Every structure is written in structure tokens, then in C-alpha cells.
Amino acid sequence: MSERVVAAAEEGQVVELRRSGRRPRAVANGVRAAAILVALVVLAVFPLVFSNPAVTTIAFFTLVFMTSTTAWNGFAGYSGYIPLGHAVFFGTGAYTLAIVAQDLHMPGGYGVFWLVPLAGAAALVVAIPFGLIALRTRRHTFVVITIAIFFIFQLLSFNLGITQGSSGIQTPTPPWFGGAFNIPFYYVGAVILVLSIAVSWFIRRSRFGLQTLAIRDDEDRARGLGVQVGRVKLVGYVISAIPVGMVGALYAYFIGQIFPQSAFDPLFDITIALMAFLGGLGTVSGPLLGALVLEPLQQYFTVSDPSYYLIAYGALFLIVILALPRGVVPTVGAWIGNRRARRAAPSPAAAGEASGGAPGGTRYAATVRSGE
């Protein structure tokens, strides 16, 4: 597991460095390509090396959260809107798989995985009206309205006939036994994760991504500059919903049963937000790192000492948030960038500019807060 942490951290550094433009582009590209290759290989061989099902189970849940956090960050990190209702898409995906598999009397097996893209589509369909309503508001109001819509969905799943109330719905039982059981789930999860990262990376570098970042910096000015603010926000929001719906479906199939509290879990959003912030909101690698560290840690804390885990978990967060307010990846990136810059170019102004995040004088902070 530690190799992956290192790999992800390296990847993060490289991304930051590339942005800083301190290195010749070709070299940076080469290093980045190598890092990505290493990460992919680690991802691919992980369950073969660590084949114990207890480990692959945690690895699977970690993939679910890495995907969800990446997708969430693809909207929240780039647009500055903080939605706390993505559990709606997780639950929608989960129920889509459970209901369709039940209605079609699908036997357990590989065939059920074909419902995963369908679940993503269902999340998309739900995300459009959700986004249209919620994105009319901003900031705190947006946060709270997403929470409210989340509760509406949870209560609907309790009350509507189609979701079969509090008992929930069983998903098909796959005919895989022992340690072999986790493997198909792991690889389907890994594929969804890689696709989500690719989308996130692509958004970050696209014209669409730039428009989203412009909204984050100053929505009214972006509108003035001709960005179709409403459409950009909605598209970003909907894109972020799809992978979450897909892993929701995968989760339901893996667990074997879905019921309202586990499909629409209020802690889901706070968890993925914590992961994204811890790693670094708005970076590609930060949320991955956050999920990679936090999900196993959380499972470990829960088992080991139930009476202290809340206190330890909360204290750890406070320390990390206060020590690294921008998240691990940007802070470390800035630190390395600064050191390199200091060594290369003695001008402090250039160093601050280059790292994109000199202490206390972030590019974004300068533009946003100056208005107040």
C-alpha cells in the first residue's frame, strides 16, 4: 500500500511542477508518464500481490471512495461550489442496480456488471433536475440545499414502493467463492477509477475546465467575460454525478443488500469532502491521496478501539487541516516548488509566482478576497 502512496504523491508533485513551468516540459512529461505507468501497474497487480481477501476488501472500498472523491472534486474543486448531496447519486446507482437486477431476475455473475453503466446513466438523469434547482443558489445556501435534497431522497427511498422501504432490496449473489469473490469487483472498480481520473485530468486541462476555474475565482466576472455560467456549472455537476452512481451500484452488488440508510448515507459526503480537502481540493492527485490514506485508516480505527476512534479521528483532522490548510498535495507541491525555485532563481517574487501557491499569497486568494 505504501508504494501506492508514494506513487500518488510523486504524481502530485509532478503535476504541480508541470504547472509551475520550472522544468523543461519534455522532462516533466517523461517523469509524469513514468509515474502514471508505475501507478497503473501497482493498481493492476495489487490484488495479485496482496491476495488476502481481507486486504482486497479494504482495497475495493478504497477504490469506491477514490472514485467518488475524484468525481466530487471534479466539480467542487474546480468550481468552488461545495455540494454535500452526492450520496444521492451513490444511492440512485445502488438502487438502480438492485431494482433492475431484481425485476429481470438476473442471476449473480458477471452479467450484473452491465448494470453499472446503467446506474451511471440513472445518476445523470437525477443530477440534471437536482443541479438545475441547487445551482440557482450559491455558497452556504448551495451547501444547505444539497443537504436538504439529499434528505428528500433518503426519505423517498424509505417511503416509495419501488425501493421496498426499510427492509431494502437484496442484490444477486455471485457464484464466486472465497478469495476469488473480490477480484472482479476490484477490477471493475479500478476501471471506473481510471476513467474518472482521466475525465478529471481532462477537465482540468480543457477550455471547459478553465471556464469552471473562472467561475470559482469570480462567478459574476466570468459571466461578464462571456462564460455561459449556468451551463458550465450544470455540465460539471452532472459529470461529477456519473462515476458516483456507478460505484454506488458496484457497492450494492458487493455488499449484497441495499437499504435506505446505507444507500443514502449522510456521512458519505462529509467523508469524501474530508478526503478531497485533506489531499488538496482542486488537484487531480490530492483527492486520490486523501481517499487512499483515509479509507483504510477509518476502517482500522473503527475495529481497533471504538471508544477512542472518534476522538483520534477528529484530532487527526484538526491537526492536518490546521497545519496544511490547502491540503497535502498543494502544500507539499508549493514547498518543493519553492525550494527548487530558490535554488534556481533567487528572485523571491518569481518563486512565489512559479509555485502558484506561495504562503499567504495564493493566486486565488488574491483575486477573491480582495473584493471584500
Place this chain on the structure above:
Amino acid sequence: MASSILKAVIDGVLTGGVYALMAAGLTLIFGVMDIINIAQGVLVVLAAYLSYVLSTQLGIDLFVGLLITVPTLFVVGVVVEWAFIRRLAGRERTAMSILVTYAVAIIIEGLLIRQFSTDYVQLNAWYVDRSFRLLGLYLPYIYVFGFALAAALLAALYMVLYRTRFGRSVRAAMQDRSAARLVGVNVERVATLTFGLGVAVTAAGGMVFGATNAFNPNSGYDLISRLLTIVILGGMGSIGGALGAAVFMLTLEDVVSVVWSPTWSTLVFFAALVIVLSVKPTGLFGRAAARAQ
């Protein structure tokens, strides 16, 4: 049926008062500091436990005990603000505040579990189970007392905000932080005191909550989403708005529960927020976007 509905309206108004008390602190913190205090729900529970200890260990009446719990929670609020919230800066301050206060919330929850376990307890006093008859209806003392307490405290809070020098600074900070600083307001100090005040008011809400519900350290989570809904609906920073929204929401919920079903009434609670915001994005009583970006 008519009397059931009348009863539901009265229940809604009375519980609305208690919710307003819990939401008032939240809206104040929202308005002045521009942060979301997720820990508010757990602080309600913390206050309820303090009242529990005072009444069971020392035999102090619940309402008299407020003389101790309110200042205690004020100190808790000041410490939390000084230690954690103040250190947040930069563009993600609002979002960071959610995480920091969540971390504070789970630490407090963990400490409460260590101290009190997860067994449910409830506050007790002679007026908790009793009621009196008025116009053919039984009105529980605790709800009536709670409403009176809410009205008194909210009025006091209103006086502080609109009749004192400190209140002027608070309102100035609410409208425009930098301008307030320019005219000599110590914005940091105002923020700390406001946070303390916001948490202190919660102590009273927590006591009434604990006397009307059995609670354990986890109980705060069911509350926070409802309180946030009320605050947004009432308009951030508006004490009167919080009272109006709380009474409106609780009455609506209770009436729906009676004429239709309790399961749907909770849904209506959240749906009301969505509908109102779709029509009027600033909330029921909100000013035109107090602080647009």
C-alpha cells in the same frame, strides 16, 4: 380532526420556539463569520448533558441550571473559535469551516461517549410530564416554559444586537468586514464573542431539547440538518428570520404529520426549503444577497 389540527399548530409553534433558540446561535455565527458550524448539533447535546449532570448530581433545577450552563457554553464557544476557527483563512474558509467544526463535533461526541456511554437519558423535573388545560386542550408545561424562555432570550439577543455598542460592531461586521475594520471595529474580537454568544444561546435550547427528547451523544446529527434548513430559510444572520422560519417549518411539519403521515412530514420539511429557494433564492425573510461574491 379540527382539534387535532389546532393541536398540531400549537405544538408546531411551541417546538418552533425551541428550534429557534437552537438556530439563533447558528444564524448569528453564519451572519457574522460567514462559516457553517456543523458542531452546533453536538453542542446542543453537550448542553443537555451539562443540565443533566447539574440536575441529577447537584439537584439544581433545569432552568436555574442555565445560569451555569449558558456561561460554560460561552467559554466553550470562545475557546473553539480562538483555537480553530480563527486560524482558517483564504478562499476555502467557508468549506474548511465545515470540516473543522465537524472534527470538533466528533471529538466532543467521542468525549461524551467516554463520559456518559451511549445509553439514552432524559432531563427530568416536575414540569416535564405535566400539562395544564386551556381552551379544551392540554398544553405541556415544558413546551410552554421552553417557548417563554426562547422568547425572552431571543428578545435579549435582539436588544444586544440593536441597542448596544457591541451589537453595532456585530452588525457592521456582518455587513462588510473590511469596512467595519476601517471604522475601527476589532473584527477578530467581535467574531470570537459572537461565536461564544452563538454557542451560549444553544445551551438554553439544549436544555429544552433534553427535557423533551431522550438523547445520547449521537443525537446531534439528526438536529443539524434541520437547524441549517431553518437558518437558510430565515435568511442568514437574521434572528427574527430564524424564529419565523422555525415556527413556520415546525408548524408545517406537525400539520402534515396529522393530516397526512409522519413519514411524509419530514420530507415536506426539506421540500419546503427547496421550493422556497427555487422561488426566492434569498430565503423567506432574507435580504437581497447579503454578501454576494
Place this chain on the structure above:
Amino acid sequence: MGSRRVARMMGLLAAVGLLAAACSNASGGNSSSTSGSSSSSKQPIVIGASLSLSGDFSADGQAFQRGYQLWADYVNSHGGLLGRPVKLDIVSDASSPTQVVTNYQQLITVDHVNLLFGPFSTLLTVPSAKVAARYGYAMVEGAGGAPAVFQLKLPNVFDVSLPVADDLVPFAQWIASLPASQRPKTAAYPTSNDPFTEPQLPVAEKILQAAGVRTVYFKVFPAEVTDYTPIADQVASSGAQIVLLGSVDVPTVSAFIQAFAQQHYNPKAFIATAGPDQGASFVKAVGASNTEGVMVPNGWFPGYPNAQSQAMVQAYIQKWGGTPSDVNADVAEGYSVGQVLAQAVEATHSLDQSKIIAYLHSGVVLQSVQGAVQFDSLGENGKAAAFAFQWQHGNLVQVLPVGAPGSKAAEYPKPAWGG
């Protein structure tokens, strides 16, 4: 920002990550020593279980843990199982299905436990039973009795307790059997939106309606309610003569009782599906004077006239203090799980899971502190006794079925609140 501080933080974070990885590896390493081949005689038999020691169900989880523990103490002081001591390996799941799946995987494949005990609640039983099934383990449990569990038709699930759907049957039959002059005319059925409560009320309603008891209120309330007053007030104003409350915990029952008392509404009979069986914590929440006459259905109670049960209650008091009425029914359910599994192990004289499963499905009648246990093809206990209990003068006493050994006369109509 000091770069040294950042470096320290990174170091800390990396250390934590490594630690977590190392720990999972370390426990993997240990496991080979505990599992081994079962031939060596004095090695303990390890029994794994995941319980909700924090989170929503923690009160029940902790009571279950005590039941498991008491059983293990008993076995170890009476020569062990197959001549070997038993050792419990209990981990916490915080009531989360994600965690419960991880935990049972860990117990089976890392800790290599010999036997499994079930988790707490229906919602966690299904995912964990599916994990156990993958490895051919028998999942004997005492708290997953809702229809949702048996619908799975898993071959390895055995619930030693009373199937929950039938919980209220003795109460409903008793009301229906009352002479017409005493029989209530109307009934109210408020219920929580929960797989434990929802199946129970329609069964009781059917029996009562056949006996001419009219339904004046039947509404479902959400699983998480922050204010029960309007719901309870409406039940009160319906004027129903008896109330059957579908509750999962103490706060629900105490909120209803408080509101009923405030409204001066006193039904002739009041039964709640869970809450009044929680001993001291129920009394603490509602106040001793309000408990009088409140009823609860269950498969067990501390005064249950069964020698093993009495011994267990004594052992409980010796270990944790208190009085018999402090002993939660969950304790007996946990204890029964151990007893049933132990009988299967002794009878088959092996730890072979397939033999154990075949034996439990064979229709044999087993004994537990909750009475006789016999499993049907779905793993439901067809022999489970169903009782109703009533709080009388500060004690929970058995009142139904009428005429059953140990049953006392029920207080009917129940006295006024605070009386």
C-alpha cells in the same frame, strides 16, 4: 509556513499510513499461529464476531457482547468445547455495513477463526451472512429475525431467536380472547419505519380486526424523528383504547409515554415492540412511576423459568452487578447463539462447517436459555417461545400466553400514568 513543519506533518502522515499497513500485515502474520491445524488438543477454539460497539446500535451490541462473553466463561469453566478452551475474537463495526463486511472477511481469512457468531440487527446480518456463505461458514445469530434475512434463502443462516413477524401474536390473541364487555373497541398502530417493527403490526392488526377491534390510527413515522409530540398527540386524540407501538429503542417509547401523560391519555393496554425490555435504561428514561402496566413482546425475560437461564442471570449479576431486571434480552440471545453452535459442534464432534450446517438443518431440537430451538429449511427457529411481558411494581413479569408456566395475571386495564 515553515517547511520543517510541513515535512514533519508529511512524515507523520506517512507513518500513520505505514502503521495501518503494517498492522494489517502483522495480524495476517499472527493468524497462522492461532489457526493451525485443529488437531493439537489444547489450542483454543477461536470464535469470531463483529458487533456494533459504537454507533446507532451500540447499546444492543454491548449487551450481545456480554451474552457471548458469559457463554464463553461458562464453557471454559466446564471443560471447554471438544475439550479445548474457547476464545472470543470480537471486533466493532460501528453499525456500518461496509465495516461489517470487512470485519467478517478479516475474521475468516486473516484471523482464521474456527466458528462465527452473528452481528447485531437484521440490516447487518444479511451482508455478513453472505460473506460467511462464501467460505462455507455457518452463521448462527440471534438478532437477524426479520423476513428480509430469510428471503435470502441462504443455506448457512440460523436465527436462534423468535422470528420477529410473530412477536405480537400472543398479545393480539389475548386481546381477541377477552370477553366482549372488556374487549377494546379501537386500536392505534404507530410504527417506526424499520424492518424490525414493520412486519409485526399488520400481523397483529389482522387478528384484532377479526375480533372486532377497529383500527383508528395506523401510520408509519420515519426512522429518525426529533420530535414525537405531534405523532403521539394524534394517537391520543384518536382515543384508541389500546396502542401497539412499533418501536426500536427506548427514546421512542419514552417520548410517547411522556406525550400520553401530558395529554392525560391512558389506553387500556400499551405494548411497544422494543424499549420496555431494556431493563434499567428504560426505567431511567421514562421514570419508574410511568412503567406500570407497559407491555413488551419477546422470546425471553430475566425471570424465565429455565434452569440454564437462571444460572446465566446469576452469572451476569456476579460479573457486572445489578439486579435481574437489568439483564437485557439481547444477553440471552447472544448466549443462546453460543449454546446452539456448541451443541452442533459437540454432536458432530468437529469444527467442520458443512457438518455443522447439515446438523443444524437436520430438524434436531436443541436447548438454549431462550427455550427449545429447531430450525426449518430457511433457518428460522420454529420452536421459539413467544411471550409478552408487563412492568408490574418495578419488575418485568411474564403475563402471556395466559396459563403458560410462569405467566402471572396481566394488569388490564393498565393503571394511569404516574400511578
